Amino acid sequence: MSATSSVRAANIPGFIPHTAAPKTRFPAGATDCHAHVFGPQQKFPYVANAGYIPPDALTSDYVSMLKNNGCDRGVLVQPSVYGTDNSAMVDALRSGLHALRGIAVVAADVSDRELEDLHAAGVRGVRINLASATEGLTLADGERLAPRLKARGWHLQFYLDLSKMPEAEAQLARLPVTIVIDHFARCQAEDGTTSPAFQALLRLVSRDNCYAKVMGPYFISRNAPLYAEVTPLARALVTAAPDRIVWGTDWPHPGARELMPDDPVLADMLAAWAPDETQRRKILVDNPARLYGL
8 A cells, every 4th residue: 555545543552662681591593483563554554444553563673672682583473453464574574684484364265376475475374363353264264274284384373262262172173283372372360270271271282283372471461560470371381382382572562552561571571481491492492493494
């Protein structure tokens, strides 16, 4: 769209510019496995029914945060406000500003040519959002796409609330492709590690083809900024699947709203979630390298 297109006013807060580095030193090759870029809106407009309008959060802003956190690599995830138009993310992947991979959102009838173009840009998976009001791919669509994605070495990533979709455990377990579950599957921290939803998540990540992202504590707790009650959930996931847990910032945090975090604090939080330095290296370097073909 041309630069003369109308710009819609942002209705959520922007990210907090970093003012200090994290206390935790990340290893070489550390990867932020979940982030988004937004804008410039004149060039990359949002879908008409976007659930929110974010302020611009550009590739250069993201790279600045990565460097401050000590992350040599990043993974961009297509946000719902762009629908199946992955142009903004692909533009970032091709910018050459940092080592980046992408997770796209596609139509159920996506062509092989589009998948090939996305792969060439650095995309390695498709996200299915089952937890927002924005219409998109369904679990049934994921089942149909799975063989095509597996053939390309891609995976399916899911954003869902397992407490509201207990039937999803069996459906996800049947998928013949690597899957990734983000945002703790929205299992609320106050319900603890014994809740039915979190136990379902643990059963899923115990499967050889299932990864989970420890990230977005503000989705499952209100106790900012350190979210102490999230720590048992993160540690339980790491214990259950030490070779299939990855970490992400969720920058620029479109879901945080009034709980907008400081990114160096999130980086330091990982040290509480995975106190062992060898395990943190798996989460930050080894597991992402395997998952994203880095």
